[in-house]
Amino acid sequence: MNAPVDHKKLIKGATGDWEVVIGMEIHAQVTSKAKLFSGAATAFGAEPNAHVSLVDAAMPGMLPVINRECVRQAVRTGLGLKAQINLRSVFDRKNYFYPDLPQGYQISQYKFPIVGEGEVIVDMADGTQIQVGIERLHLEQDAGKSIHDLHPSQSFVDLNRSGVALMEIVSKPDLRSSEEAKAYVTKLRTILRYLGTCDGDMEKGNLRADVNVSVRRPGDPLGTRCEIKNVNSIRFIGQAIEHEARRQIGIIEDGGTIDQETRLFDPGKGETRSMRSKEEAHDYRYFPDPDLLPLEFTQDFVDELATHLPELPDEKKERFIAEYGLSVYDAGVLIAERESADFFERIAKGRDGKAAANWVINELFGRLNKEGLGIEDSPVSADQLGGIVDLIGEGVISGKIAKDLFEIVWSEGGDPRAIVDERGMKQVTDTGAIEKAVDEVIAANAEKVEQVKEKPSMLGWFVGQVMKSTGGKANPQAVNAMLKDKLGIE
Amino acid sequence: MTNLTDLTLAEARDGLAAKRFSAVELTKAHQQAMGSARSLNAFVADTPDQALAMAVAADERIARGEARPLEGLPIGVKDLFCTEGVQSTACSNILKGFTPRYESTVSANLWNAGAVMLGKLNCDEFAMGSSNETSAFGPVVSPWRRAGEEAGKRTQLVPGGSSGGSAAAVSARLCLAATATDTGGSIRQPAAFTGTVGIKPTYGRCSRWGIVAFASSLDQAGPITKTVRDSAMMLQAMAGPDAKDTTCADLPVPDFEAAIGRGVKGLKIGIPKEYRVPGMPAEIERLWEAGQAWLREAGAEIVEVSLPHTKYALPAYYIVAPAEASSNLARYDGVRYGLRVEGKDILDMYERTRAAGFGREVKRRVMIGTYVLSAGYYDAYYLRAQKIRTLIKRDFEKVYADGVDAILTPTTPSAAFGIGEKGSGDPVEMYLNDIFTVTVNMAGLPGISVPGGFDAKGLPLGLQLIGRPFDEETLFAAGQVIEDAAGRVALPEPWWG
Numbered sequence: 001m002n003a004p005v006d007h008k009k010l011i012k013g014a015t016g017d018w019e020v021v022i023g024m025e026i027h028a029q030v031t032s033k034a035k036l037f038s039g040a041a042t043a044f045g046a047e048p049n050a051h052v053s054l055v056d057a058a059m060p061g062m063l064p065v066i067n068r069e070c071v072r073q074a075v076r077t078g079l080g081l082k083a084q085i086n087l088r089s090v091f092d093r094k095n096y097f098y099p100d101l102p103q104g105y106q107i108s109q110y111k112f113p114i115v116g117e118g119e120v121i122v123d124m125a126d127g128t129q130i131q132v133g134i135e136r137l138h139l140e141q142d143a144g145k146s147i148h149d150l151h152p153s154q155s156f157v158d159l160n161r162s163g164v165a166l167m168e169i170v171s172k173p174d175l176r177s178s179e180e181a182k183a184y185v186t187k188l189r190t191i192l193r194y195l196g197t198c199d200g201d202m203e204k205g206n207l208r209a210d211v212n213v214s215v216r217r218p219g220d221p222l223g224t225r226c227e228i229k230n231v232n233s234i235r236f237i238g239q240a241i242e243h244e245a246r247r248q249i250g251i252i253e254d255g256g257t258i259d260q261e262t263r264l265f266d267p268g269k270g271e272t273r274s275m276r277s278k279e280e281a282h283d284y285r286y287f288p289d290p291d292l293l294p295l296e297f298t299q300d301f302v303d304e305l306a307t308h309l310p311e312l313p314d315e316k317k318e319r320f321i322a323e324y325g326l327s328v329y330d331a332g333v334l335i336a337e338r339e340s341a342d343f344f345e346r347i348a349k350g351r352d353g354k355a356a357a358n359w360v361i362n363e364l365f366g367r368l369n370k371e372g373l374g375i376e377d378s379p380v381s382a383d384q385l386g387g388i389v390d391l392i393g394e395g396v397i398s399g400k401i402a403k404d405l406f407e408i409v410w411s412e413g414g415d416p417r418a419i420v421d422e423r424g425m426k427q428v429t430d431t432g433a434i435e436k437a438v439d440e441v442i443a444a445n446a447e448k449v450e451q452v453k454e455k456p457s458m459l460g461w462f463v464g465q466v467m468k469s470t471g472g473k474a475n476p477q478a479v480n481a482m483l484k485d486k487l488g489i490e
Numbered sequence: 491m492t493n494l495t496d497l498t499l500a501e502a503r504d505g506l507a508a509k510r511f512s513a514v515e516l517t518k519a520h521q522q523a524m525g526s527a528r529s530l531n532a533f534v535a536d537t538p539d540q541a542l543a544m545a546v547a548a549d550e551r552i553a554r555g556e557a558r559p560l561e562g563l564p565i566g567v568k569d570l571f572c573t574e575g576v577q578s579t580a581c582s583n584i585l586k587g588f589t590p591r592y593e594s595t596v597s598a599n600l601w602n603a604g605a606v607m608l609g610k611l612n613c614d615e616f617a618m619g620s621s622n623e624t625s626a627f628g629p630v631v632s633p634w635r636r637a638g639e640e641a642g643k644r645t646q647l648v649p650g651g652s653s654g655g656s657a658a659a660v661s662a663r664l665c666l667a668a669t670a671t672d673t674g675g676s677i678r679q680p681a682a683f684t685g686t687v688g689i690k691p692t693y694g695r696c697s698r699w700g701i702v703a704f705a706s707s708l709d710q711a712g713p714i715t716k717t718v719r720d721s722a723m724m725l726q727a728m729a730g731p732d733a734k735d736t737t738c739a740d741l742p743v744p745d746f747e748a749a750i751g752r753g754v755k756g757l758k759i760g761i762p763k764e765y766r767v768p769g770m771p772a773e774i775e776r777l778w779e780a781g782q783a784w785l786r787e788a789g790a791e792i793v794e795v796s797l798p799h800t801k802y803a804l805p806a807y808y809i810v811a812p813a814e815a816s817s818n819l820a821r822y823d824g825v826r827y828g829l830r831v832e833g834k835d836i837l838d839m840y841e842r843t844r845a846a847g848f849g850r851e852v853k854r855r856v857m858i859g860t861y862v863l864s865a866g867y868y869d870a871y872y873l874r875a876q877k878i879r880t881l882i883k884r885d886f887e888k889v890y891a892d893g894v895d896a897i898l899t900p901t902t903p904s905a906a907f908g909i910g911e912k913g914s915g916d917p918v919e920m921y922l923n924d925i926f927t928v929t930v931n932m933a934g935l936p937g938i939s940v941p942g943g944f945d946a947k948g949l950p951l952g953l954q955l956i957g958r959p960f961d962e963e964t965l966f967a968a969g970q971v972i973e974d975a976a977g978r979v980a981l982p983e984p985w986w987g
Contacts, residue, residue, distance in 0.1 A: 054592060058826070059590065059592070059827070060572060060578070060585065060821070061572045061594060061699065061702050063735050065734060065736055066736070095816075095820060095863070097840055099825045099836060102825070103820065103821050104817065104819075157825070285864060285865075285868075286863075287868070290707035291703075291737065292736055292737075293736055293737060
């Protein structure tokens with residue numbers, strides 16, 4: 001919290017530099033078939049109120065029963081965040097009235113959360129790393145959804161989400177810029193997706209953030225914070241922080257003070273606006289839920305989950321660098337999604353890792369991005385791309401031909417080696433054929449032959465001509481050597 | 491043939507088994523009694539068709555030799571239990587007309603044991619009360635009357651509460667037995683007031699699933715019956731593990747009826763000195779002494795014990811119970827079911843609905859509960875009350891660790907009082923009724939009230955036995971000793987028909 005001030009991150013105000021301090025509360029929907037305390041399904045997109053049990057609708061006399069799978073998922077997430085797992089935690093009731101909160105309280109964890117302090121390491125675009133402290137992770141119920149635009153005077157309530165399990169992951173106020181905040185959420189999302197504990201789908205609201213923002217003069221104590229509720233995209237998180245920080249700086253520089261309040265981000269206007277002040281804040285009257293016993297499990301239960309944890313992004317990145325000789329950057333790009341990392345690794349196994357990384361990052365990702373596709377939709381499979389890398393490695397095709405081959409596989413499919421055979425795309429290594437092409441180019445360009453002797457860097461032009469005349473199939477090294485020889489260039 | 495409604499549950503079971511009468515006859519006899527006892531206001535919903543259908547099915551089972559433990563025995567169900575297809579309101583206007591699509595675990599257990607449902611029984615609104623006067627359906631009139639009152643000037647007495655309908659119906663012989671619930675004394679106090687037996691089992695013995703919640707950490711279901719044996723039979727069927735209630739114990743249910751004849755020889759019975767409250771009526775004192783004498787004569791050793799935190803139990807209870815209630819009753823908001831009074835916006839709708847739907851005592855407790863949980867007051871009230879609760883629990887643990895098997899106390903500080911007599915000015919006057927019973931709920935222990943005698947005006951008084959956790963068997967054994975010694979209560983002759 002009191003790390004040395006990094007001047008690059010400061011915001012310039014009219015009266016000097018300001019430091020922005022950000023803490024985040026991420027609400028991540030637990031991946032599970034059933035809700036946290038009822039057997040109702042969690043599937044998205046059903047008809048309103050199709051997935052509502054008697055418990056979710058808070059019918060008289062109904063009682064919550066904890067879903068073990070959600071507990072397992074929370075513990076796994078805690079392990080993934082290198083956090084303390086609490087063998088005993090307590091569910092509390094957070095009391096407030098709202099039509100989409102049928103019980104009149106949300107079952108949450110207040111004083112004794114299931115997961116305690118942890119840490120996330122975040123890679124920044126400039127190659128630096130920051131450490132973000134995790135304060136806690138607790139399990140809680142989601143509320144339903146109020147729909148206000150279907151009737152002129154009435155609201156509708158959809159309880160499908162009511163009771164769905166959420167993990168609230170609270171960071172320490174360790175973030176110092178919108179870039180850091182965005183990178184943190186991105187990394188957290190990656191970890192959750194690796195673990196399979198949350199799908200991270202922000203469009204469906206399965207991952208959303210409350211962002212606490214305050215500003216201060218570098219070195220000063222923390223300023224008064226405002227909480228921006230329910231921001232549902234990483235881009236909006238950045239925009240909301242930028243706007244909010246500048247709003248607060250403006251107020252203070254004009255001689256005002258910041259009121260602690262809850263604000264909403266309006267993506268249309270790109271600004272935050274007040275939702276409720278501290279005075280209007282609810283008194284949630286938290287107390288332990290008497291319908292639920294304290295949640296207790298053994299260290300063995302935790303250890304068992306730990307042994308079955310998948311390789312996490314940080315470990316995978318280290319391994320990719322060590323095992324495949326990748327650059328930090330390339331490794332970082334590849335591990336951002338577990339599916340991409342797996343795809344890469346299917347190609348890299350037994351092949352040149354760097355070449356595999358180049359093909360996956362530059363060709364495949366480039367093309368997928370252009371088409372707006374995810375790795376799971378890639379028309380080129382790992383085996384196909386591996387085949388292309390093999391053909392280059394064996395000297396069967398040149399890099400240029402390989403790009404053509406990639407295009408063919410992308411649009412038509414098929415086995416790359418067979419395509420090369422059928423379409424005569426093999427690299428020409430037959431010196432006779434290359435010599436013929438070289439001789440023809442030299443003969444046709446007498447003037448350039450004179451020039452290249454003065455300026456050897458023009459050799460590339462000759463190579464290009466030969467490649468062109470052979471349809472790109474000549475082995476470039478062979479062409480290069482033969483041209484040097486015939487033109488008398490060292 | 492004797493009047494079928496005079497039978498105990500066990501006698502009726504034996505009579506059905508011996509084919510002396512049919513379940514249909516038994517059911518009809520009780521329905522007739524119900525019909526002539528409307529003035530008592532014990533039932534708030536009758537289920538005559540369902541009752542007869544169940545009785546017919548029971549007779550068929552008996553004929554096939556497939557009778558279950560409570561086959562064909564007509565009972566009443568406190569309106570706090572949700573019963574499928576039958577209005578379940580907790581005797582509150584806010585749930586008037588509410589008909590659940592589900593059956594509470596306890597009542598389902600009873601139907602699975604063959605019992606016949608006569609209807610739903612009146613109680614205090616959301617079980618908040620000690621006289622059944624807070625019911626939205628109006629008060630229940632006790633079948634008991636003071637001796638020596640002039641005709642025409644007779645005081646209508648309360649049956650106690652909150653399970654006043656259950657106690658009145660059993661003592662007026664409108665049903666063979668009834669379900670009830672007990673959060674601070676709501677089974678034992680009305681049982682004591684009406685000369686019936688009521689047991690609140692250990693917290694977790696019965697599932698709370700499908701019972702309208704008052705204070706979740708204190709609520710327990712139990713029966714009100716004519717005899718100790720009947721209570722054992724009823725609890726046997728009602729109790730048992732339930733995966734739908736996390737707080738329900740995953741323990742097998744012992745054979746309670748088998749404990750009945752066990753006696754108390756060699757048992758150590760504790761007499762807590764702190765229960766000798768100042769101003770205790772002499773007749774309560776005499777009752778308590780009689781109880782000790784009976785148990786001693788039956789071979790028990792009577793020892794004085796100390797439960798030093800007893801005096802804090804009632805104030806602590808009136809923090810914990812309203813706190814939980816304020817949250818439990820938040821769901822009655824007019825949005826999904828029950829009463830809704832439209833308003834200009836959602837807040838206005840909430841306020842109007844809850845203002846119209848809840849009665850005075852419920853509102854009082856919701857407000858107290860909200861207050862004690864509020865920021866700045868939580869530590870001073872709720873947290874301290876929970877600490878007291880722990881101390882109360884330890885008091886009992888220490889006594890039981892010293893070898894005491896059960897504790898004997900009076901059930902209530904007095905006999906039944908008149909309708910409208912208590913609590914209209916000072917609610918604490920009413921709360922004091924539960925002074926001997928709340929500790930048992932706070933500690934989660936089992937407690938039984940057994941008729942032990944009468945006051946000077948001929949009104950029944952109850953003795954309470956408090957047991958170790960999940961040792962209801964000792965309570966049935968000791969309760970039977972008291973019942974045998976005190977003599978079966980002669981239930982009041984019908985004056986209401």
